[in-house]
Structure formats: C-alpha cells, structure tokens
Amino acid sequence: MNERLYKIISQVFNIRLEDINEESSPENLEEWDSFKFLVLMDKIETEFNTKFDLKDILEIKKVKDLEKVISKYI
Amino acid sequence: MTDMKKLRIGILGSFTLNGVDEMFKEFCFNRNIDCETYTCGYNQYNQDILKKDSSFYKFQPELTFLILDVRHILGDLFFDSYKITNLERSEFIEQKVDDVFNLIKSITKNSNSKVIISNFQYPTYSPYGINDGKKELGLKEIIEDINNKIRDRIKKEKSVFVFDFNGFVTKYGEVNVFNFQQYFSGDIKIAIRYTKEFVNELMQFVVAYLGISKKCIVLDLDNTLWGGIVGEDGFDGIKLGDDPIGRSFVEFQKRLLALSNRGIILAINSRNNFEDAIKVIREHPNMILKENDFSCVRINWNNKALNLREISKELNIGLDSIVFFDDDPINRELVKREVPEVYVIDLPNDSSEFAHELTTMIEFEIWNMTGEDIQKKKMYQEQKQRIEYEEKIDNYEEFLRKMDIQIEIKEADNFTIPRISQLTLKTNQFNLTTKRYQEKEILSFSQDRNSVIECARVKDKFGDNGITGVYIIKKEDKEWIIDTFLLSCRIIGRDVENALLSEIIKRAKKENVKKIKGIFIPTKKNKPAEKFFQEFGFKKENEYWVFDTEQTIKSVDHIKIIKNE
Numbered sequence: 001m002n003e004r005l006y007k008i009i010s011q012v013f014n015i016r017l018e019d020i021n022e023e024s025s026p027e028n029l030e031e032w033d034s035f036k037f038l039v040l041m042d043k044i045e046t047e048f049n050t051k052f053d054l055k056d057i058l059e060i061k062k063v064k065d066l067e068k069v070i071s072k073y074i
Numbered sequence: 075m076t077d078m079k080k081l082r083i084g085i086l087g088s089f090t091l092n093g094v095d096e097m098f099k100e101f102c103f104n105r106n107i108d109c110e111t112y113t114c115g116y117n118q119y120n121q122d123i124l125k126k127d128s129s130f131y132k133f134q135p136e137l138t139f140l141i142l143d144v145r146h147i148l149g150d151l152f153f154d155s156y157k158i159t160n161l162e163r164s165e166f167i168e169q170k171v172d173d174v175f176n177l178i179k180s181i182t183k184n185s186n187s188k189v190i191i192s193n194f195q196y197p198t199y200s201p202y203g204i205n206d207g208k209k210e211l212g213l214k215e216i217i218e219d220i221n222n223k224i225r226d227r228i229k230k231e232k233s234v235f236v237f238d239f240n241g242f243v244t245k246y247g248e249v250n251v252f253n254f255q256q257y258f259s260g261d262i263k264i265a266i267r268y269t270k271e272f273v274n275e276l277m278q279f280v281v282a283y284l285g286i287s288k289k290c291i292v293l294d295l296d297n298t299l300w301g302g303i304v305g306e307d308g309f310d311g312i313k314l315g316d317d318p319i320g321r322s323f324v325e326f327q328k329r330l331l332a333l334s335n336r337g338i339i340l341a342i343n344s345r346n347n348f349e350d351a352i353k354v355i356r357e358h359p360n361m362i363l364k365e366n367d368f369s370c371v372r373i374n375w376n377n378k379a380l381n382l383r384e385i386s387k388e389l390n391i392g393l394d395s396i397v398f399f400d401d402d403p404i405n406r407e408l409v410k411r412e413v414p415e416v417y418v419i420d421l422p423n424d425s426s427e428f429a430h431e432l433t434t435m436i437e438f439e440i441w442n443m444t445g446e447d448i449q450k451k452k453m454y455q456e457q458k459q460r461i462e463y464e465e466k467i468d469n470y471e472e473f474l475r476k477m478d479i480q481i482e483i484k485e486a487d488n489f490t491i492p493r494i495s496q497l498t499l500k501t502n503q504f505n506l507t508t509k510r511y512q513e514k515e516i517l518s519f520s521q522d523r524n525s526v527i528e529c530a531r532v533k534d535k536f537g538d539n540g541i542t543g544v545y546i547i548k549k550e551d552k553e554w555i556i557d558t559f560l561l562s563c564r565i566i567g568r569d570v571e572n573a574l575l576s577e578i579i580k581r582a583k584k585e586n587v588k589k590i591k592g593i594f595i596p597t598k599k600n601k602p603a604e605k606f607f608q609e610f611g612f613k614k615e616n617e618y619w620v621f622d623t624e625q626t627i628k629s630v631d632h633i634k635i636i637k638n639e
Contacts, residue, residue, distance in 0.1 A: 035093070
C-alpha cells in the first residue's frame with residue numbers, strides 16, 4: 001500500500017519518491033498546499049476505489065496520518 | 075516550434091478554479107498553442123474587471139472566461155427563494171442580469187478581450203418540491219429567466235459567447251461534478267476530477283477563436299458508414315438500418331448529414347470496387363447520406379494516404395483542415411504516418427459509439443458563422459461541376475472564358491466586416507502577408523480615410539462563391555502600400571487575383587499615385603502567392619515589390635468587375 005501511496009504523492013506534488021517519508025507534511029514540503037492536498041485525496045480515492053469521510057480527511061497532518069486513514073478504509 | 079500559435083487566456087471565477095490554468099496549458103500545448111493564463115485571486119473578479127489598471131487588464135487577455143456559479147449569484151435565495159415577494163424576485167432577476175451584463179461590458183470596454191460568460195446551473199432541488207413549477211417565479215424559473223435574459227442580451231454581441239455550464243453539468247451529472255467535501259474544504263464548485271472535462275468544454279472557444287477548426291470529414295465506407303463489407307456481404311448483406319448494428323450507422327450518418335448541412339464538407343476515401351460501393355450510396359433505401367452530400371469521392375484500390383492528398387488538392391483545403399474516420403486501425407496508422415497533418419480519429423471498436431464520438435468533437439467550432447460557412451456544401455457541389463467542366467475543356471484559357479466570372483467589389487461595412495475578418499484569420503495559402511485582424515481592427519481601418527479596405531464576391535456560371543477575396547491598402551501621398559491581399563483557396567487559379575490587382579492599380583493611377591508597393595511575407599503555407607508580384611510585373615526594391623503606375627497593367631478580359639459604390 002505504501003508504495004502505491006508514495007507514488008501518488010510524488011505524482012501529485014511533482015517531487016521525487018525519496019523525498020517522501022512518514023513525517024512529510026505541509027511544514028516540510030513546499031509543494032503540499034491546501035489545494036494540492038485536495039487533489040491528492042481525490043487521486044487516492046480514485047486509486048484505492050474508496051471514499052473518505054470529511055472528518056477523517058481533516059485529521060491528516062502528515063503522511064503517517066494518511067497511511068492510517070487509508071488502512072481504515074481498505 | 076516557431077509556428078506555435080500564441081494565446082492569452084484570462085480566467086475569472088466566483089469560486090476556486092485552481093488547476094484550470096494548468097489544464098488549459100496542457101490542452102493548448104497538445105494543439106500546438108503556446109498559452110499564457112491569468113487567474114484572478116479567489117473571488118476577486120469584480121475588482122479585476124472594474125479597476126482599469128488591474129493586473130487582469132495589464133495581462134492583456136485575448137479570451138476571458140467569466141465563470142460565475144448559481145450559489146454565488148443567488149446567495150441565500152439559493153436555499154429559500156420564497157422568503158422575498160414575487161415582485162422582489164422579479165426585480166432581483168433584472169438586477170442580476172444587469173450586473174452580469176455590466177461586467178461583460180466593462181471587460182469589452184477596457185480591453186480587446188473576447189468574453190465567455192458561463193450560464194447558471196438549474197437548481198435540482200427546491201424546498202417546494204414538485205410545486206416549485208406551480209409557483210410564480212419558482213427557484214428554477216428564476217435561474218431559467220436569468221439565463222434566458224443574459225443569452226438574449228448578448229445574442230448580437232460578436233465578442234461575447236455564453237458557455238453552457240448547465241449543459242456541462244447535465245452531460246456529466248451534478249452528483250459527479252459537485253463534490254460537497256471539496257466545496258466545504260475549499261469552495262471548489264467543480265469537482266477536481268472533472269477539471270479536465272470542464273476545460274475541454276472551454277477549449278471549444280479556443281478552437282473557434284484561433285480559427286483552427288476543421289473543415290472537412292473524410293470517411294471510409296465499409297464498417298464506417300455501414301456495417302459489413304459490401305464486396306463480401308453484398309448489397310443486401312450489409313447492415314444499415316434494420317437491426318441494432320445497422321441503426322448505429324444510421325444514427326452516425328444522420329449526425330454527419332446535419333454537420334454537412336451547416337457547412338462541414340464530407341468526402342469518401344474507401345478501398346472498394348467503385349461499382350459495388352457507389353451502388354449502395356445511390357440505391358440503398360436506408361442510406362441517409364446521398365451521393366450529392368459528398369463533395370469529393372475516392373473509391374479505388376489506391377493507398378489511402380495518396381487519396382487524402384488528392385482530396386485535399388481537389389477540394390483546395392489544407393490537409394490540416396481534414397478529419398479522417400476509418401474503422402481500420404491499419405489504415406489509420408498508415409495515414410498518421412504518411413500524412414501527419416490529417417487529424418485521424420481513433421474510432422472505438424463498437425459502432426454504437428460512432429455518433430457519440432462525432433458529437434463530442436470540438437474541432438468544428440467557428441467563432442462567427444457567416445452565410446459563407448453555411449452555404450459551403452452548395453459551393454463545393456458547384457466546385458465539383460467546375461472541375462468536371464474544366465476536365466471537359468482541355469484548353470485552360472477557353473475554360474476560364476466560358477466560366478463567365480464576375481467580381482463584385484464591396485467596401486467593408488456591417489455586413490461584410492465579419493467575413494473580412496474571418497478571411498484574414500483563416501486564409502493561409504494565397505495570402506501575401508498573413509496578417510490576422512479581428513473585427514474591431516477591420517472596423518477601424520474602414521473608418522480611416524487613408525485606408526482602402528474592400529472585399530470581392532466572386533460569381534461564375536456555376537454559382538456564387540461568396541466573399542472570397544480581401545485587400546487592405548494604406549494610402550500615402552504618392553504611393554499605395556498593400557497591407558493585405560488574400561484569396562480564399564476555392565477561387566485560386568481563376569485569374570481573380572490579377573483582375574483585382576489590375577483594378578487597384580487603375581484606381582491608383584486615376585488618383586495620381588505613382589507607385590504601388592507590397593511585400594511578400596513567406597510562411598509555411600503561402601507558397602501559392604510567392605510569385606504573384608513578380609509575375610504581375612512588380613520589381614524588387616529592397617524588401618518591397620514595387621509597381622510603377624506608368625507600366626503596362628495586365629488586363630484580364632475574361633473577368634467582369636462590378637464596383638458597388
């Protein structure tokens with residue numbers, strides 16, 4: 001799952017795979033802005049064929065949270 | 075990449091439109107257009123439009139998309155439009171229509187930009203439910219009224235179009251296009267997933283504005299216009315009309331017929347025995363397209379790329395104005411490889427999708443549909459007769475004499491300006507300078523005493539070719555300078571250019587002008603005009619071609635010129 005996820009993140013933010021880790025967040029990734037984040041969530045929903053609740057989306061502050069939320073849905 | 079067209083697009087919205095600019099750039103790049111965009115700050119469209127020195131105007135957009143949405147325009151009335159009285163609702167409608175119209179007017183006044191205004195999506199819910207329609211000015215009716223009134227107000231505005239946003243939502247479905255999470259998170263009113271479809275719809279206006287529309291559809295026959303192979307299945311064995319597969323081809327043909335009736339030329343490019351195939355076209359009871367609907371027919375065993383080149387030559391249109399439909403992927407690959415200018419449609423395997431494939435194309439959009447555009451089919455039929463006539467007479471001079479060509483010269487006025495501008499925008503072959511002019515510019519030339527701007531309507535024994543020639547001349551004291559001189563490709567080779575230039579020179583002489591000067595600006599496509607000045611007797615002086623009015627002027631006896639004063 002993580003591999004798929006990191007690939008999507010790298011595509012949406014247009015950054016290298018090795019620049020992504022569990023602690024990646026808007027604080028340390030310039031490319032992570034609020035709009036791009038919505039694009040990311042949209043791509044993840046398509047890729048994993050699921051739909052997240054808004055409150056789960058709002059809890060995501062870094063990549064680690066993202067992994068947690070996804071594992072809840074698949 | 076030097077021949078990439080340039081375009082400046084302004085995007086003004088009442089909600090978050092992030093991502094639209096990038097999508098525009100991508101789509102434009104794929105069509106060989108170098109596009110720059112300006113997107114207004116979040117909901118800053120009013121300031122951008124009303125302040126004359128705004129960064130929006132500094133950007134100098136050529137096309138501006140003003141995308142307002144129904145929640146924004148209705149405000150709280152979106153939830154309950156009945157909390158104000160009938161009268162207030164009716165005043166509200168007038169007010170909103172005025173607001174929108176004034177925004178459009180400001181843009182066209184403060185800039186040269188064309189404006190595309192989105193209409194409003196009809197609300198699918200009303201608190202009154204099925205009774206919404208029974209109420210005086212129900213919620214849906216308010217929006218219908220606003221949409222209708224805006225549409226009617228701009229019907230005559232040549233620089234303004236409505237983008238049917240409601241149609242876009244109908245096509246893809248509100249449940250898909252509107253995503254509540256994204257709306258609550260970032261005031262996004264077109265779901266991110268549909269940005270691509272949205273911008274694709276807007277690209278219709280880009281195609282039309284830049285005049286890069288396609289003019290001709292070239293069609294294969296077997297398994298493209300009917301099901302099956304006539305050479306194998308026989309006249310009675312092909313599928314056309316009476317079964318599910320046959321109906322899909324009838325539907326496709328009906329769509330094609332409607333396009334041809336509005337000016338898109340149809341042609342056939344098929345590998346077949348001529349007699350077998352033409353019999354279906356002439357005699358099959360369910361054939362919708364008739365022989366006369368095709369302006370050019372190639373049914374033979376030649377290479378299809380070769381046929382396409384011939385079709386382009388016979389119809390006198392560029393290969394890049396042609397769309398090719400063929401069910402056979404091998405033929406498609408061949409054409410893509412050998413004639414890359416032709417736009418090849420990758421038809422789906424399933425013929426039930428053919429009609430849809432055609433109706434989702436944006437390649438046929440034109441900005442200003444003139445009488446000439448709609449009359450095209452008739453004109454090309456007449457053209458076909460001319461070619462047959464020409465083949466009958468082997469002496470070209472005699473053919474020209476027998477054509478009874480008449481040229482009517484008209485000044486630029488309200489009736490001719492749209493067509494004049496259109497010709498400057500899209501004429502590539504016989505065009506000495508290829509200067510592109512919008513209607514506004516043509517209008518200002520026509521009001522300038524030191525300019526001559528006229529167009530030529532060319533008729534002959536087979537019919538009216540419509541307005542097919544344009545010239546713009548800048549008058550100076552002792553000399554006239556040819557700024558623009560062009561002929562539509564369909565009348566090249568009839569000596570019309572020589573007759574027009576003679577007429578111009580004679581007139582100059584009468585006004586005691588000593589010299590006529592012109593330049594030829596070479597492009598990839600205007601080779602047919604390359605030798606024009608030289609063959610007419612102009613002499614090269616530095617960058618200019620110069621004609622001394624004391625020189626003998628070529629006379630063109632077989633063409634009669636009528637000047638409308």
